[in-house]
Amino acid sequence: MAEIIDGNAVADDVRQSLTDAIETLADAGARPGLATVLMGDDPASETYVNMKQRDCEEVGIEGTHVDVDGDASPAQLYDTLEDLNTDPDVHGYLVQSPVPDHIDYREVIHRIDPAKDVDGFHPENVGRLVAGNDRFRPCTPHGVQKLLEAYDVDTEGKDVTIVGRSRIVGKPLANLLIQKADDGNATVTVCHSRTENLAEKTRSADIVIAAVGVPEFVDGSMIGEGATVIDVGINRVETDTEKGYELVGDVEFESAKEKAGLITPVPGGVGPMTRAMLLYNTVKAASIQEDVDVDLP
Numbered sequence: 601m602a603e604i605i606d607g608n609a610v611a612d613d614v615r616q617s618l619t620d621a622i623e624t625l626a627d628a629g630a631r632p633g634l635a636t637v638l639m640g641d642d643p644a645s646e647t648y649v650n651m652k653q654r655d656c657e658e659v660g661i662e663g664t665h666v667d668v669d670g671d672a673s674p675a676q677l678y679d680t681l682e683d684l685n686t687d688p689d690v691h692g693y694l695v696q697s698p699v700p701d702h703i704d705y706r707e708v709i710h711r712i713d714p715a716k717d718v719d720g721f722h723p724e725n726v727g728r729l730v731a732g733n734d735r736f737r738p739c740t741p742h743g744v745q746k747l748l749e750a751y752d753v754d755t756e757g758k759d760v761t762i763v764g765r766s767r768i769v770g771k772p773l774a775n776l777l778i779q780k781a782d783d784g785n786a787t788v789t790v791c792h793s794r795t796e797n798l799a800e801k802t803r804s805a806d807i808v809i810a811a812v813g814v815p816e817f818v819d820g821s822m823i824g825e826g827a828t829v830i831d832v833g834i835n836r837v838e839t840d841t842e843k844g845y846e847l848v849g850d851v852e853f854e855s856a857k858e859k860a861g862l863i864t865p866v867p868g869g870v871g872p873m874t875r876a877m878l879l880y881n882t883v884k885a886a887s888i889q890e891d892v893d894v895d896l897p
């Protein structure tokens with residue numbers, strides 16, 4: 601029976617250690633600023649953006665939010681981005697995905713100043729990461745690394761199987777875990793919808809990371825005895841409850857926890873870490889732009 605990883609507690613620790621860096625910045629007369637941009641009115645996105653703003657308040661980051669009408673033209677959205685690129689009080693910002701169908705998210709990312717790209721999605725930042733010279737690690741992959749570190753799960757020499765090869769989770773995480781670095785040095789297998797014999801690849805792994813977007817895709821039969829299981833998935837499944845939905849991961853928690861040595865829950869696993877690492881990147885962005893050295897956790 602697995603030990604359950606407490607993502608909220610590790611995220612709290614990250615936030616706590618960031619407050620020292622934020623104080624150092626304050627002593628130098630600088631306050632880190634993060635802006636969130638939300639186009640349209642996707643309810644899940646609204647929840648996340650609100651949480652991100654609350655996180656900012658908690659640690660002393662100046663949070664601002666920009667709502668863009670769901671019917672606005674690409675040019676109108678780009679104007680908003682240009683304003684943020686030139687606003688000296690905004691050290692970092694993100695455009696919450698998904699964006700409406702008439703907007704090309706790739707084009708949006710191109711227009712974000714790479715120095716303010718706290719999601720780490722801009723091609724310049726992706727290239728730097730792949731080259732082993734990262735500036736902003738994407739928040740979810742970085743959060744997974746921090747969770748593993750907090751629970752003393754060494755990745756060096758270990759077999760890691762990632763299910764999912766997305767631009768925002770699977771691919772950058774694979775790149776980070778194969779880096780020649782203390783929090784890398786793993787042997788990584790990346791699975792996707794065309795993978796054959798997927799269960800064999802997860803079953804033989806020391807660490808299984810699920811980022812599939814399919815509720816309960818990975819079950820206990822696909823997990824090796826004692827493995828570490830990281831569930832990145834966040835799926836809203838409709839229920840009869842007052843909220844109307846329940847959050848379900850990409851791992852079938854009940855069967856997986858019987859096999860795993862360590863496992864993340866949903867909610868309370870990777871999600872809070874994603875938000876904590878966004879604050880981390882914002883503090884890093886402010887430190888670079890304000891030319892103030894800070895200690896980052």
Ligand SMILES: NC(=O)C1=CN([C@@H]2O[C@H](COP(=O)(O)OP(=O)(O)OC[C@H]3O[C@@H](n4cnc5c(N)ncnc54)[C@H](OP(=O)(O)O)[C@@H]3O)[C@@H](O)[C@H]2O)C=CC1
Binds near residue numbers: 793795812
């Ligand atoms: N906790 C957090 O902070 C975050 C959570 N998420 C959650 O993580 C999950 C993944 O998100 P994201 O990476 O953006 O998802 P995407 O939909 O972009 O990618 C899903 C990946 O899973 C693969 N896949 C889908 N179905 C199967 C299948 N049947 N067998 C094998 N592989 C499959 C896809 O393969 P192919 O490439 O072949 O299509 C793709 O590579 C979602 O639940 C999302 O909500 C996302 C971001 C942050």
Ligand SMILES: Nc1nc(=O)c2c([nH]1)NC[C@@H]1CN(c3ccc(C(=O)N[C@@H](CCC(=O)O)C(=O)O)cc3)C=[N+]21
Binds near residue numbers: 651834847866867869
């Ligand atoms: N530009 C951009 N950057 C993102 O980082 C980004 C995005 N777009 N679009 C959507 C995904 C998803 N994502 C989550 C962040 C926090 C939680 C989170 O905090 N989850 C909590 C609970 C959330 C709840 O109660 O609804 C938990 O798992 O415990 C989840 C998911 C960031 N994303």
